[in-house]
Amino acid sequence: MECMLQPLRNPSSPQAKELAVSALGAIATAAQASLLPYFPTIMEHLREFLVTGHEDLQPVRIQSLETLGALARAVGEPMRPLAEECCQLGLGLCDQVDDPDLRRCTYSLFAALSGLMGEALAPYLPQITTFMLLSLRSTEGIVPQYDSSSSFLLFDDESDGEEEEELMDEDEEEEDDSEISGYSVENAFFDEKEDTCAALGEISVNSSVAFLPYMESVFEEVFKLLECPHLNVRKAAHEALGQFCCALHKACQSCPSEPSTAALQATLAQVVPSYMQAVYRERERQVVMAVLEALTGVLRSCGTLILQPPGRLAELCNMLKAVLQRKTACQDTEEEEEEEDQAEYDAMLLEYAGEAIPALAAAAGGDAFAPFFAGFLPLLLCKTKQGCTVAEKSFAVGTLAECIQGLGAASAQFVSRLLPVLLSATREADPEVRSNAIFGLGVLAEHGGRPAQEHFSKLVGLLLPLLARERHDRVHDNICGALARLLMASPTRKPEPQVLAALLHALPLKEDLEEWVTVGHLFGFLYQSTPDQVVDVAPELLRICSLIQADDKIPPDTKAALLMLLTFLAKQHTDSFHSALGSLPGDKAQELQAILGLT
Template sequence: MSGELEQILLQLTQPDNAIIQQATAQLKLAFKDPAIIPALCAVMTGSQNPQIRQSAAVMLRMRVKKHWKKISLDHRESLKAVVLQAFQQETEHTVRHSLSQLSAVMVKHETPDRWPALFTLLNQSTKSNNPTDRQVGLLLLSKVVESNPEPFKPHYRQLLQLFGTVLQDLDNPTAMYYCILTLTAMTAYTGTEEMNLMRALIPRLIIALKHLIKADQGQASDAMEVFDELMESEVSIIVPHIAEIVHFCLEVSADTTLTDSLRVKALSCIAFLIRLKSKTVLKQKLLNPILQTVFPVLSAAPPPGEEDPEDEENGDEGDTDNESPKHFAAQVIDTMALHMPPEKLFQQLMPLTQVCLASENPYERKAGLMCMAVLAEGCADHIRTKLLSSMLQTVCQSLSDNNQVVRSAGLFALGQFSEHLQPEVSKYCAELMPLLLGYMSALNQAKIGHITKAFYALENFMENLGSEIEPYLPTLMETMLSALSNAENLKLKELAVSAIGAIANAAKEKLVPYFPPVIESLKGFLTDTRDEMRALQTQALDTLSVLARTIGKDVFSPLAAECVQLGLNLTNAIDDPDLRRCTYSLFSAVSTVSPDCLSPHLTAITTIMLLSLKSTEGVTAHLEEDKTFVLLDDDDDDDAEGDAILDDEGADTVDPDTAGFSVENAYIDEKEDTCDALGEIAFNTGAAFQPFLESSFQQVYELRDFPHEDVRRAAFGAMGQFCRAQHKVWQENPTEANHQGNSTSTSSELWLFEFLRHLMWCYYRVFQRELLNVSNETIVKTFILGISQACLKKIIIIKLPSIRPSAMQKLLGVVLPSFLEAVRGERERQVVMGVLEAMNAVLKACQGEALQSPGRLQEISQAIRDVLKKRTVCQDGGGDEADDDEQQAEYDAMLQEFAGEGIPLLASAVPADTFQPHLNELLPLIMNKAKSSCTVADRSFSVGTLGEILQSLVSVSGGRACAGKLSNRLLPVLVAGVRDSDSEVRNNSVFGLGALAQAAGPLVAQDYPMMLSLFSNLLSKEQDRRVIDNLCAALCRMIMSHMEGVPLEQVFPALLACLPLKEDMEENKTVYSCLAMLYSQNPAMVVSQIKPIVSASSHVLGTKDLDPETQNTLVMLLRDVAQRHSQKFEGAVRSLPAEQKMKLTAAVSQS
């Protein structure tokens, strides 16, 4: 049989398709014969043709991988002997490589202890005096260890000692290469006993890599993965050698004779080190050497006749896969900004930036601007408070540079500033908007790449303007609508559609006059299904979602049902991840406006969304060799034993010739946006979503360990939304009577519904795979839709059961522990921020319900304490470095702010006596951040959190006594804050003093004179209107809590003189509640000041500045004054301007 088999394999190498097809059929038939294993072995060892020997080895590997259990014991034992024999006698590297991969697959099934001959061969060959034998042995070792590292753990010490020798064999770079690959595979499984040995290898590893670079840059690039693996798995191994690793990577990064991929690998390694060990990098004074190397890379000009990828005029959106050294140099600076204290970074970075900006070389000027751009996110507070004006001036000057490369970089920087430096950057609206509009009008439309950057800057700036956009609205909309109607370039239309979304975010209801032509254009784009329209369609969906959220419920609601149907039609007709995720975002936007429109379609909507979460589309396995014989991979799938179903042994394994996996960004974005949308839909649709909650939760819950951090963050966010949704439904149907009345019939109906839902799921998958063969599409769609609507109709007419508290507790019992586990153990800081944000939202919604489980309050308090003490994994907690430095990266401070926001939420959820022991431990950690040496952001956070805690104590049992006990500790901090140089700190401190007065009442009466004197001094010189607004509210809180302690004759007129409030409109509730209380207890005083009261009221009545309850309180007060003191009231009204007089009279006279 071996002779025939060799002939068939030879035919498969022919360049004739007919011969290949015939040989394939013969080969499939041969694979039915049990003698195929010994026949392939004979070919693998006996053929004179290396290509045929390799083919036989590949086929054996495929057979072993899939059907090991079906191979007879005799054949297994024979195969183990033959593969080692073949490996020893083989001279061709490609065949040896395939043999090593075959061995690796066998090791998955036949552990090394049951294959002693393998160990003998490895031991002999890796220690051989013959360099070739050592090289071959290390090849085999790298493959088998990579395939199944765990069984080799007992031998790790031996192996590490061997590697110490091999890494010194500098004349055998290939041996060193396989040695490093093996070390990389072992790293994740290394125990503490091997750490010292591994640590000792690092200097030799660096020397070996330097020699490997000279021999083979491709192999060196692969081998450098060892640093990533060490940092990912056991960063403490490399901490003593960080300086050596950084200097090695800098040498590689700076060497322009090396390949881009190798230099990128080195720069990526530096960025990763900074992410994980920024404190060590600073402590070892590595910041300056890194910057001195990175800046020349960032400012290098491209080769003559070429452009940087982002500057190419190709009409594309930009190269998202830009893997150039220059791109990664910018990433290094971006990582520094995110993970280092800005004070330390800017001290060394800005001189280099200034030199670049002043250069005659346009690429150096571009580098300076790019550097400023990537600093904006991580160092936002530092730039906003200290450098914004000068940096904005530099960027604006760059927009008139004589070189387009520089102008493009300036636009990018302005877009980054607009995105990350709000709200301060919007204060420059009068200067920047005319500049941007003028720039847009002068653009050459042929240069679409440059137009894209101009739109990016304009969009990001407009989006946050709010009402400030109004004067520019006619010009902006005329420009955008003209582009939608007239532009032939689809990219320009796409940019205009995106810009309309940004305009809508700022203008909101003011966009209503332009809504009809915008919607008409969007509908046209969304119903044109040509492939070239895909990007425009996706953007149109995105903008439609923004309009749903911003234009106003009355305007958008009539379109809601049509939008839902449009989205379903698109997802049925077009298989595109970007289009799907934007459709899901549209569904969630519609749920905020008209949730009832979604209810009839929730079966279809949740089904496609859960398929998106389950899908593995976009996951690509990178193979080390071409699978010539992939057509035979399902060779026996029609066997009676059902080989198509994976055996348990192969279900979770990775093919040894798989070098790694990657997931396309579009599919990651799809999963992320699906989680976000599913959570929001669940919350907004309420009871209608209950039948889908369990299956949705299960699928989202599985994604909490997804490899990509954005998906993990979104999954945790959705889990929090599900808890809030469950609580909302429970609140709406809390009575036990509802449970009793419906429990029997409804539970059976819901069981039926779940059964039919799973049935529908199966049919959907059949629809995807098989029913597409039905030529009449209407029949297929009607069939699927008919079943789903029948199921839904049967259930929807039956009142859903109220949600039992136990069901909600069950959900909280899964979600909150998973949140706490992530806070402690998640490595990515952004994910932990998302988890804390989700947990805070759950605490705010569910309050005491979230803390019913024994020990839950303690666990959450402990998690908050751990973050504030920097003890979590994402803060490099428990590491080798003592962290007594008050300076930290802004995002590290932001993480602590998210944790601190949980404290007042806990305080409002339980009686004060229950929380006080935990509060006593947390308060010092918050108060420490109020010191004058701390950053403005820290001081603001500290006093703001103290104020929120005091505010929470107002409404809980025992809160007054608790606030009274805390007053002596908190007063000095808040008083110092009122005198702070920063307006935000002053504002939060004033709020905190008012909250203290409100919470403690008469218990702090002795402090009233000091507080009033402090406020009087502040009022005499304060320029910031928000601070003045909060001062008014603080005085009102003092009056309402302990009126006897306030000299109203002096305070009340001064208070009224500051009205109406100008910025903090939420405090109108406090102010007018105080007026109503004063009127009820001291009407003469209120009537004596009726003129300023009427004047202030005329500015807020009938506006959004008052909530309905406060509006009603004020109207009732004014009516009573008008009836009882008509002469004084009418005199006050007559003094008003005509428009305000009319508005106030109408409000008061309404019944």
Template sequence: MKISQDPHPRVRAAACTTLGQMATDFAPNFQKKFHETVIAALLRTMENQGNQRVQSHAASALIIFIEDCPKALLVLYLDSMVRNLHSILVIKLQELIRNGTKLALEQLVTTIASVADTIEEKFVPYYDIFMPSLKHIVELAVQKELKLLKGKTIECISHVGLAVGKEKFMQDASNVMQLLLKTQSDLSNMEDDDPQTSYMVSAWARMCKILGNDFQQYLPLVIEPLIKTASAKPDVALLDTQDVENMSDDDGWQFVNLGDQQSFGIKTSGLEAKATACQMLVYYAKELREGFVEYTEQVVKLMVPLLKFYFHDNVRVAAAESMPFLLECARIHGSEYLAQIWQFICDPLIKAIGTEPDTDVLSEIMNSFAKSIEVMGDGCLNDEHLEELGEILKTKLEGHFKNQELRQVKRQEENYDQQVEMSLQDEDECDVYILTKVSDILHSLFSTYKEKILPWFEQLLPLIVNLICSSRPWPDRQWGLCIFDDIIEHCSPTSFKYVEYFRWPMLLNMRDNNPEVRQAAAYGLGVMAQFGGDDYRSLCSEAVPLLVKVIKCANSKTKKNIIATENCISAVGKILRFKPNCVNVDEVLPHWLSWLPLHEDKEEAIQTLSFLCDLIESNHPVVLGPNNSNLPKIISIIAEGKINETINYEDPCAKRLANVVRQVQTSEELWLECISQLDDVQQEALQELLNFA
């Protein structure tokens, strides 16, 4: 792979783009197989000073490659890669100072951010060589054409700070904060399309995350101008058509013709700053919690009315997004204060679900409401709220079915063509997205209220049953099954009274062509075993052969199918674990073990590892195999769990898995046999597990 040796810049750029595409399409296997060759080739191309555009393409491909590259692999090349990036950074910084060239530098700082993001604490030894150059770029990038570079560098600094952690970053924190404050000194002076704005928002969020409570000292400096900008009333005017024509387009006004030679005008230039300010308030509430408590009431009173700020969608999105975080802040002040704040928020939030005209904003409002219920917990909605919510959700679901019928009618009309179909599909996607949010709200109610919410839910039951009819489009069936999955998981054993509604759809949809539907069905069969009580025994018995058939299917492990397949493997594990009397455990266990490890679905993967620990700790003969012959396989499953970052050190399962490894180490012969079947990356992953768990 000699990209850098081809004399034609276009060929080199195209080669880089191709590598980036392959890294996306075939991740993570592409990274696992070709890491050595690809990383070396892209770094060589970045070093080659012949062409800025080629260097930029190489940096872009490296970012894509790194994103899906397991941390354990990246660490092998870390030193040479990071030092290479630094030497290129120094050269590019000199070019910026001499010639003002910035293209490759913009891509390079993004690459550095991506490396830091992936390797996290392993970036600490390189921090001191990078930070001075990065700060220098921010100080230099003052001209208008360098704003994007400045924004990306600020973003990079915040990624590096987050990677190395507070202790290391503190030496530069004050200096970096001054640079940020200087850049943000007056949000409202930034132009609408200023590329720094979005980078600033995310950088502030990371600074909060890094500094934690130490960020509080800066809060008074930034919050008052933010609240002022977020509270700004837009300039509006009612003008004659003649006056509108006299106003030039670049004055930042937009007009709507009201007829009778009159137009309604709004000055849009301040709206972007208002939206950004609102978004930053969301981040502070989210990251600071305790440090934000004293501003909670002031910001709630600002945000709630903004749920109806129809001049700018992103203002309403930020207002909605802030609600659960503000409730988290209020909770710190005590339950009485929390109840007062919720009383102020709840009614407008429910009403906004009923009245919001824009689908994207509506989905955010619904999501926010679902999260707010989870913060508030059982009993947070009074009878009037529940009645209003029931009516709204019923209307949404009825509208969903009605819209589908209307689209089918339009498909029969004379003017139907490919363009009409694309438009109908866009509408359909919007409808389905709202359906997912209905599901989120129901999930939050089932998970907080448990079976107490079922009498209220029964007004919606016929509509949910309609979703899972075999004639419905597959997304309807997917989300209908997800709603029943939640009922089974959170309202068992009472959920069994609805079994006749979902029994056959759950089993039949295991054969569906769409993996999303199979996943929803498989997850439901798993939670039946885990939470469903004895009534579900026969259903669990029927499920096993269907689940096994999906797992053994020739294309079950393709990128498209893998998540559904892993849910099937997990469901078999749950049936073995929680309903062992429904199945021949000794017959099925060897198959289940052969299907491990799970890579993609982290939650299900940790459940399977937990069950594996149960089996090993009880010295289950089928799992250990004759003369412990399955131990090499088990040790490789544990190593892969670490490489795929399934194993989280906070989870008790990590310690149990480490103890399994230590137990095997007590027999030198057995241990040597196990590690002889592992590659270097797997061995390093095991060592890391033993060091930390």
């Protein structure tokens, strides 16, 4: 850190200062809370650059804004007392300095601060949204091109495949236009619009109800940018529209009102069709990926609200099937393109569609989605065959597993078609494919009802030996999750002692920490159904508790469920509990006794 601070303390060139400030932002992003000891010193230097009037330090000032935003995200709460000061600094700079790069960095700072301030950003929103609306509407940087020849300049974009559109003012007199052959736009102003969209989306979600008075005007301007010839602006506009939907839904949840609900429904009625149109017609894959990702976020946030118009579920399913069948405009392979790039982009597109399908299943509900899942099934199963690539197999198996969760009990009707595919995939060499397959077996056991229960002994016979020999941490953790689901789904409601002992011995999880939620459910299940059966595994439970209690990555509910089990053992099976406690190191044993209130 001293090396980074040196150019800021001592006389050095503006370029050296700019690089040092940039490096501090990168360090903050990586170091997070570890940066706290240096935070006051860094803030002192950034303040100095933000209020400077020296023209040669303008790049340093812009970089300081960017680094300040990175600090707000990295440091978190310790930054909160300075949030209002930072807002005022940013607004002052927007008012005093006419520079697109400065404005976009300031907007990104406002977005970062909104994560700290939430609705407390309200007093600053009138000014913030005014500046941002001006940036969205601005035609600054659009330069008319005069050319006597027949050729003409269009929007300058880094993408060769960009749509060609002339920006011509229809209200101008024809004779005034006669010598204007087209327009070029400086990329700095496109970048400004892109970052404005991104910032507005984030601010809308974080400030929630406080943003509602500005939603209509902001939405209108962002929606217009879906026609922008610059792909990054279109991408950012689509992403922002999705965040506006999520923000409105959040506001409806926290402060229900008829106007808010009506606004959400009206917004969804515009955004969802625009997403479908983009998936079918947009020629840039990056934009379509962003649309699919945004759609998935809206589905997860708004749920069934997105499917209210009759036929919307079918429309969305047909759209996603078109992606799987490579029938969209951006998957048209007639254009010249490197085969390797094309394959990579196609694989990424499939992954984004694969995220949307289970989100759609969860939003629609299992019974409503089941007929549509039957239509997806052949398209997914054909990507699990022997000749398919590892990426295709991983995508297909992972999507199937996630869909089973979304289908819930409705997945029972598909057990006979899914089980052989998942069992086969557990024998794949690639650990990601194996991991996805084992996760799929677990959720199929959990939700597949009687058709799945008929195969429990086969599944246990597969998973227990795998648990003993698997060396890949993620696969190992998914085996633990699958066994936990099998134990809870057992028709006898009594866990098999051998399976329970093997599972607990394999804990703690190492990589796929999301499965701690499943393990926590198992602890709760054991406490409610058969707490007396855990006496024999008390040493393992105490060992696990001693390892995870201080780990803030473990869900609190999981820790609480385990503590309930141990409290039961301490009270109802005192001798066994204290005997097991003796297997722990002295300090750990005392710590657990204190937590359980036994000292």
